[in-house]
Amino acid sequence: MKIRIPSQTRTLALLGLLPLLPACFTPPGLEDETAGTDLATADQPLVAHVYSRPPVPTAFYEPPAANAVFVAPGGNDSTGTGTEAQPYQSLGRALQVVNAKPADATTWTVVLKAGTYREGELTVSRARVTVQRYKSDVVSLRGSVAVTGFSGSGPYTKTLTGFDPTPVEADCADTVLLGQAVRDYGSETPFAVTRAGIPLRRVAPGAPLSSGQYRYDAATNVLTLADSPTEVEVALKRWALKTNAPGVKFAGLDVQNYATCTVNWSRTVNGLAYYKGAVMLYRDSESDSGAVLENSTVANNAANGVAVAHGRDIRLSGNVLVNNGWTGAQASNAQRLIVENNVMSYNNVRRWANTVEAGMKVTFIRDGVVFNNLFEHNAANGFWCDQGCGATDPGNRWFVMARNVARYNDDKGLFYEVSHHGVLASNVVHDNGRTGIAVFGSRNVQLWNNTAVDNDASSDSYSANISIVDDKRCFTGDTVPGGKACTTANGCDPQVAGNYDHCEPSSVGPLANTCNAEAVVLMNNILSGSLSARPLLNVDDPNATAYGAPAILQSHDYQAYYRASTSAPTTLIRFQRAANTSAASYASLTAFRAANPGREPQSVERSGGTRNPFFVNAATKNFTQDPASTDVWGRGQALPSEVLKAVYWPQTAPAQPSLRIGAIEWRDKTVAAPCVVNAPVHHRRNPTSGDHLFTTMLSEAEDAGRDWGYTENLGVTFLASTTAATGLSPVYRLYSPTVLEHFWTIDAAEKQSAQSSYGYTQDEGIGFHAATASGPCLVPVYRLVHEAASRHTFTTSQTERASLVASGWTDEGIKFYAGAPQ
Structure with missing residues (x-):
């Protein structure tokens, strides 16, 4: 509902990353349901990823009383005036009008009435523009064409007519990304097909077809489906909406079926620019933006769903980013980015195995907030920050990852890599294919009150429910925390200024991205179960021997460990005690304490029994702490300021909660009936x-x-x-x-x-x-x-x-x- 001001709306709450490439990211132009099969690495996913039709947004948006331009399928671009009585027919026409408005402080709102708008490749160039649905109308933007008239009774074939598929069959992907061998056939093209709102997976011409798959033969222009051709759509337009203007909002929209490309930002092929995202919020260089994407669905796009770059104070709020061929969202160089209350699931449909795969991946985001999101069923990591996340003023604000749920992702649940000053607090991560929470090569990280259960089906030597490790990267000539020089002779991998991994020398100061793991605090976490022989906690330097866990961990205590059996896994903690030694495996907390005096004195270990003693009902994935368990309830360290503000963001002075071990608050936390107000x-x-x-x-x-x-x-x-x-x-x-x-x-x-x-x-x-x-x-x-x-x-x-x-x-x-x- 609006607050009387025309641009202000209310909604009912709905509960780019850049690949790891050199930091030359400048937005150009400015220059039948199918189940998941193989992991990108040839491992099997923990559970089948069964795709379904993406939900339509449910947010309510009252149209403003003034400065509004209306669009409706029954309107007219020639005779319409943009009023509610005489609307335009297309969003493109409305944006043409709004973009031409004077560049003043007025906010103009484009209001879309119910319907499907087969439009795209649209740009908002004027500042302070909102594009929103009309009240509760279902407003769908489609970058695809509907294909009917198939022949056969299974398989089903159709010679494509009425449009030219040549542009979307172009190889538009980055060369570096194409160097990664594992992916579906044809993933380098933006050609994408959905059936009944569900993405289909492509196989090579002549290959046998299974349910949920299709073939397209460019030589004959024939599309072949395994399943009955219900609501078949072929992506055609290269993106939906992009803006490099400040103060722009996209709200309550359903954006699907765009021919996006697996690319750093864009790539021009045969005179056409292909982009990475269906919705793009960016600035030409690092500057204020304040752009917002809220309460929208972005789904079924050939590559990435949402792309963010260079703009400060951009917000992704209440969105559903699902079924995208690559990542759900990617962001880079976007200071104070807020990612809250989103669902990012079932992404990486095309099974790319490169340096980017995640429900969402970000790089170089300072003072960012990732709060109360759900990352699930991605054929990749859930959320991944790789490179340069951190704080500009650690006394006031850190990079926050709090209250998120990450589950059933094929790779890691939450991943914080080569970054600094991050708070990972009150998250619930469970049933992920690899490490639940991974902190790699990062410094000054606070890991508090997380719940990590039954993660890690892999055999990776560095993985665990929670894994904190250093690797051998460091800045050439620097001194690593163990006191040795960053040299090849010392087992390190020296990096130079401007290098691929962006390591910085420690002389830059406390905010340097040194690529070292140090000053990590691990407190009040529950680590329960394992899906493999890997330990519940791993802290070590698996590649080099420059220094060990004591230099990595600043402090750690008040953990609660549980195994159904002491032989599953046999190792509770893997811990590199000192520099120049191999990590040791400890079968029990008692053994760990004996070998490491003074460490984890208040932690507890439990095993066996008919139920997990820490939770109300772990068997049903209810990870609410059992108040009857004195192991987790009423125990733990009080939260320090930066952690307290993360758990109760955006409050700046929240009250200290009652003590407990494990997640305090998190997304979709079970509420005891009949309390339904939350x-x-x-x-x-x-x-x-x-x-x-x-x-x-x-x-x-x-x-x-x-x-x-x-x-x-x-x-x-x-x-x-x-x-x-x-x-x-x-x-x-x-x-x-x-x-x-x-x-x-x-x-x-x-x-x-x-x-x-x-x-x-x-x-x-x-x-x-x-x-x-x-x-x-x-x-x-x-x-x-x-x-x-x-x-x-x-x-x-x-x-x-x-x-x-x-x-x-x-x-x-x-x-x-x-x-x-x-």
């Missing part, structure tokens, strides 16, 4: 107008603070639900353009009265859902009114309630019940 309701106030804003959308609250004067951040007042559920009722949100005030009520009769008699004429829909009666986990929410100022507010606090009454507010009593703020 969405924070953010409270902002405009000190000029006095209006109070309550919203479940953090993006709306932050936009309101930044753009519309709601600068007083009053935190989270209570927890509500963003969807209907048993026992809950809608809380309606209204606005009065006369007194400039928002109003909320759970009473439908009061809503009608406010609209008809008291001037709250703008119906802004349902703000959230709450209960009309008390119940478990619910607290009363009081509404107060300041009649002289025509202002209303809510509180669950008796102290605040009394203070407001004392200062002239009238207590209207309990209006509904919601969850207590955490």
